[in-house]
Amino acid sequence: MEITVEDAKFWKNCIDAVVNLIDEGILEVKADGVSLKAMDPSQIAMVAFSVPKKAFVEYKVEESEKLGLNFENLAKFLSRAREKEKLKMESADNRLGLDFIGTSNRSFTIPLLDLSAGPQKEPKIDFDVTVKVNGGAFKEILRDATLVSSHLVLEAGSKGFFVEAKGDAADMREAVEAEVDAKKDARATFPLQFLDDIARACPSDANITLYLKTNAPIKMEYAIGDASLVYYLAPRIEPA
Amino acid sequence: MEITVEDAKFWKNCIDAVVNLIDEGILEVKADGVSLKAMDPSQIAMVAFSVPKKAFVEYKVEESEKLGLNFENLAKFLSRAREKEKLKMESADNRLGLDFIGTSNRSFTIPLLDLSAGPQKEPKIDFDVTVKVNGGAFKEILRDATLVSSHLVLEAGSKGFFVEAKGDAADMREAVEAEVDAKKDARATFPLQFLDDIARACPSDANITLYLKTNAPIKMEYAIGDASLVYYLAPRIEPA
Amino acid sequence: MEITVEDAKFWKNCIDAVVNLIDEGILEVKADGVSLKAMDPSQIAMVAFSVPKKAFVEYKVEESEKLGLNFENLAKFLSRAREKEKLKMESADNRLGLDFIGTSNRSFTIPLLDLSAGPQKEPKIDFDVTVKVNGGAFKEILRDATLVSSHLVLEAGSKGFFVEAKGDAADMREAVEAEVDAKKDARATFPLQFLDDIARACPSDANITLYLKTNAPIKMEYAIGDASLVYYLAPRIEPA
Numbered sequence: 001m002e003i004t005v006e007d008a009k010f011w012k013n014c015i016d017a018v019v020n021l022i023d024e025g026i027l028e029v030k031a032d033g034v035s036l037k038a039m040d041p042s043q044i045a046m047v048a049f050s051v052p053k054k055a056f057v058e059y060k061v062e063e064s065e066k067l068g069l070n071f072e073n074l075a076k077f078l079s080r081a082r083e084k085e086k087l088k089m090e091s092a093d094n095r096l097g098l099d100f101i102g103t104s105n106r107s108f109t110i111p112l113l114d115l116s117a118g119p120q121k122e123p124k125i126d127f128d129v130t131v132k133v134n135g136g137a138f139k140e141i142l143r144d145a146t147l148v149s150s151h152l153v154l155e156a157g158s159k160g161f162f163v164e165a166k167g168d169a170a171d172m173r174e175a176v177e178a179e180v181d182a183k184k185d186a187r188a189t190f191p192l193q194f195l196d197d198i199a200r201a202c203p204s205d206a207n208i209t210l211y212l213k214t215n216a217p218i219k220m221e222y223a224i225g226d227a228s229l230v231y232y233l234a235p236r237i238e239p240a
Numbered sequence: 241m242e243i244t245v246e247d248a249k250f251w252k253n254c255i256d257a258v259v260n261l262i263d264e265g266i267l268e269v270k271a272d273g274v275s276l277k278a279m280d281p282s283q284i285a286m287v288a289f290s291v292p293k294k295a296f297v298e299y300k301v302e303e304s305e306k307l308g309l310n311f312e313n314l315a316k317f318l319s320r321a322r323e324k325e326k327l328k329m330e331s332a333d334n335r336l337g338l339d340f341i342g343t344s345n346r347s348f349t350i351p352l353l354d355l356s357a358g359p360q361k362e363p364k365i366d367f368d369v370t371v372k373v374n375g376g377a378f379k380e381i382l383r384d385a386t387l388v389s390s391h392l393v394l395e396a397g398s399k400g401f402f403v404e405a406k407g408d409a410a411d412m413r414e415a416v417e418a419e420v421d422a423k424k425d426a427r428a429t430f431p432l433q434f435l436d437d438i439a440r441a442c443p444s445d446a447n448i449t450l451y452l453k454t455n456a457p458i459k460m461e462y463a464i465g466d467a468s469l470v471y472y473l474a475p476r477i478e479p480a
Numbered sequence: 481m482e483i484t485v486e487d488a489k490f491w492k493n494c495i496d497a498v499v500n501l502i503d504e505g506i507l508e509v510k511a512d513g514v515s516l517k518a519m520d521p522s523q524i525a526m527v528a529f530s531v532p533k534k535a536f537v538e539y540k541v542e543e544s545e546k547l548g549l550n551f552e553n554l555a556k557f558l559s560r561a562r563e564k565e566k567l568k569m570e571s572a573d574n575r576l577g578l579d580f581i582g583t584s585n586r587s588f589t590i591p592l593l594d595l596s597a598g599p600q601k602e603p604k605i606d607f608d609v610t611v612k613v614n615g616g617a618f619k620e621i622l623r624d625a626t627l628v629s630s631h632l633v634l635e636a637g638s639k640g641f642f643v644e645a646k647g648d649a650a651d652m653r654e655a656v657e658a659e660v661d662a663k664k665d666a667r668a669t670f671p672l673q674f675l676d677d678i679a680r681a682c683p684s685d686a687n688i689t690l691y692l693k694t695n696a697p698i699k700m701e702y703a704i705g706d707a708s709l710v711y712y713l714a715p716r717i718e719p720a
Binding site for chain 1: 310312322344345347349351359
């Protein structure tokens with residue numbers, strides 16, 4: 001395979017959205033695009049990442065390939081992307097080549113890993129509420145909440161979208177500006193660190209869509225350019 | 241009580257000027273304004289903070305209240321103030337509510353503390369020299385001096401305003417641009433860390449007024465908008 | 481002696497270029513200018529620094545002086561230089577006075593050291609290749625390489641200028657835009673930390689000139705205004 005993105009920083013942002021949650025995983029390169037499904041090491045969260053072929057300026061994929069990658073290592077090199085550099089990726093001899101093409105030509109090659117994990121299935125949940133909220137605003141809420149607790153209650157329904165946190169030093173409640181579409185009210189509690197890991201790579205001017213059901217996992221979805229990021233996160237079931 | 245400031249960041253700046261020196265204290269809310277007097281834990285410095293009623297856009301105070309506050313905790317939540325947010329504060333059920341009112345409505349409530357310390361009296365000292373100096377310039381001097389020593393000599397009188405520090409790695413002397421009004425020359429030495437804690441919240445374009453008398457405590461005074469900050473700091477008496 | 485530079489920050493930048501490599505040394509002040517030659521403590525690298533008399537707006541030097549200096553201490557005070565300040569330096573009573581002359585007058589005096597090391601001779605090497613490269617671009621390369629290894633291979637000759645690094649997490653190779661003048665190809669390996677210490681003070685818009693010979697020390701040269709910085713660094717001889 002040999003695939004090229006016009007803007008190396010776009011690819012950096014995509015991989016950041018993955019590495020915030022998982023350390024290693026299998027990137028599948030197929031005829032129609034690139035994708036990844038992986039659980040975080042604690043099995044509390046899942047990411048499904050996909051980029052269609054059209055997001056690449058060059059896309060030579062003769063047969064499907066599974067690239068076992070240490071995403072932390074990959075992200076480290078992608079962080080060296082400069083403005084207006086293209087990025088060509090090619091696999092050969094059990095290594096992935098990263099060619100940054102700009103005023104100077106820079107090549108890194110990193111080892112591919114032999115990872116056994118098969119493809120993960122996305123959970124099927126019949127959600128009750130859909131909340132569309134600005135990514136930047138949602139990240140600010142998470143920052144507010146970290147001052148209060150390690151967990152955040154998300155509540156959405158006919159009255160709007162609310163977040164709540166309770167702690168020793170303070171309690172917090174926010175009414176958040178959002179587009180809410182509800183069959184039924186929903187309320188669930190999630191670990192703040194995971195919400196933060198998931199939302200961190202969302203562009204501040206993009207929307208995040210949240211799918212909620214009482215005491216069920218949350219589905220969170222956003223786009224980075226042509227790339228789609230979908231996450232699932234298990235709730236904390238509060239003692240009755 | 242229920243009082244509101246037009247600009248939440250103004251209140252943040254006021255509380256920062258207090259928390260740099262003291263951890264907890266009693267904020268008195270009276271008919272004519274809000275005030276606080278407190279000693280730092282080591283009893284070397286004192287702060288007297290007051291804001292008149294007119295600094296608030298809403299001021300409902302039926303009877304005087306004494307709010308025992310952990311200022312560190314309060315400052316943490318005030319640091320989340322965003323541009324163009326109002327801040328409403330109200331006490332109820334032994335808690336203080338902080339409502340940030342802007343594009344989204346955010347509420348924090350923090351516990352009030354049962355603090356016993358009665359009101360402190362400000363020391364009465366017949367100062368010999370008044371020095372008016374730019375806040376930003378004074379803070380730069382303190383940064384210069386930290387490279388040299390943990391103490392700073394302030395000297396003012398007919399010849400102007402001078403600062404001095406002596407240390408192993410260097411000696412320093414600066415002639416500082418200032419407006420000096422002197423009955424008699426004065427010279428005293430102060431712990432740099434406290435001078436820094438006191439001056440830190442002074443807006444860089446505001447003036448600090450210093451009141452000096454040889455080997456006596458210094459009084460330092462500045463304003464943040466309508467709020468008045470007055471500090472006293474004990475000198476280090478140098479061996480004769 | 482009493483010498484003055486128009487821009488205190490210029491002198492700060494010069495001393496930073498020295499202190500990145502060496503802790504202390506002897507600054508020689510002669511009729512025609514100021515200079516220093518010193519080895520780094522591990523004896524792997526050498527710096528030769530010189531500034532002609534014309535770089536100073538005032539230059540009163542009646543007889544040559546050798547100033548033993550702790551450059552770390554000196555750099556600390558120079559870092560307090562503000563915009564548009566002159567810097568006057570004068571020696572007296574075994575101390576060096578630093579007078580920053582601007583809106584306020586600030587004086588630091590630091591002790592001179594009694595250092596015995598005599599003047600170092602610069603190595604004479606018949607280099608095969610001269611490479612002129614932009615300072616900013618070269619510093620970016622060093623940052624790329626630190627992700628890969630603690631050593632960097634520099635290779636220059638008829639095909640251009642290349643850098644290479646090999647490590648566990650990745651391999652790297654860059655073709656660097658540069659002006660190359662070669663009698664013969666050259667290739668040698670250098671410790672990255674030292675290359676970084678040497679290049680760090682080079683203005684990003686200035687050029688660095690590299691003089692190379694296979695498995696020989698590298699000579700690196702750049703200017704900060706009127707000041708000249710020349711460095712020598714020993715190669716790592718790779719096992720055959």
